[in-house]
Amino acid sequence: MDRKTLDLEGKTIDEAIEKACKEFGLPRERLNIEIVSEGSSGFLGIIGSKKACIRASVMSFDLAMEGDRDNEHEQKIETQPVPQTASDPMEATVADDNGESLAVKAKEVLHGILQRMGLDFPVNIDETHDTINLRIEGDGSGLLIGKGGQTLDALQYIINKATNKNGKERKRIILDTEDYRMRREKTLIALAEKLGQKAKRTRKPVTVNPMNAHDRRIIHLALQDDKQLMTKSRGEGNYRKIIILPAKKN
Template sequence: MREVTASGQTVEEAVQSALEQLDTTRDQVEIEIVDEGKKGLLGVFGSKPAIVKVNMPSDPVEQAEEYLKQIIEKMGIPVEVTTEVSGTQVNFNVTGDQIALIIGKRGQTLNAIQYMLHLVINKDRNHYYSVLVDAEGYRERRKETLESLARKMADKSLRLNKEVKLEPMPAFERKIIHHALQDNKQIATSSEGEEPHRYIVIKP
């Protein structure tokens, strides 16, 4: 958050001075009137300037992107980060030579980073952002792997005529499994257990 204290002969002049210093517009800031000032005798004697404090809240997307860069920098991995925003959906894509270190085993490191960014971007906000962190197309490859796993485990459940439990997964990955099997009327899926160890059960 950037804050500027400015003065002027009127409150409006003080606000305008602060906006020019912040290089922004009125709809992007929060204004606090410290002193309305007074004109004084003949507009000169005994006059007091108006004083205002103008705050420009930090952009949550920029804040999250900077946090992501700091995390990866501390990991000692040279990467590039690109950001795409569509409404309340924010996608961060990471590219670099050592991308496997950022992904981690079965995406666990990438998921942990995504979870932390989700907390950062939604902290003390009036509206909710959905966050996706990808690394050179890993999410799409993982989606295909999970869909294949879903079909394979559904076949196993039917063949053995008993329920099959999958490994714990984050909510957005469990959703992929549920979606992949939703049209299969021979089986049912459910999520069981407590976060972060919640898992899917597939049964006839």
């Protein structure tokens, strides 16, 4: 098995994922997680119980990165030997604090990462008072989405950390390509409505698989006006489950 891939067990999937994050020294957003076995509690929770098992690996673009794995705030990017210039995008963005706008910095960080991945896509910027939207254009940009948007989320995480690291001004950076965020939102809203109907029909709680904070918020908002339902998050860390429950009758 590749040295960048580990099989890990835990009493639950969440516990196994937490172990993976500790083993790699990376947040959940920068790992590929494959569920090998969800495990079972067995008879009376004792006899025949099986642990949950996952297969974890570092996201492919991260294999070309070098970072201080003990401190995620000091991440740097390792390159194959390439010509260095005084205006290296990553150097300018992270090290210089010359009054340059955060939007420009964020775009330069993204271009620097794409360059080290051997990719060259145009990037458009749309900025509001508290958000910077970076949109990667061009044929083939969809390869940056990854399974379930994991690669796009990991890139977004790194850009947020690098751009907001030194300055006093902070803005949330959202990375998108091929309208993935919009398509993802529509999918999550449809999922929320479907599972909400199931919870009302069966009068039993329905559990949604672990999601990041952004996706959880979409689920919560999609069902917040339904007086017959309640939603709550469960778990720790960035990825948590959502429980959809039928509201108690008065």
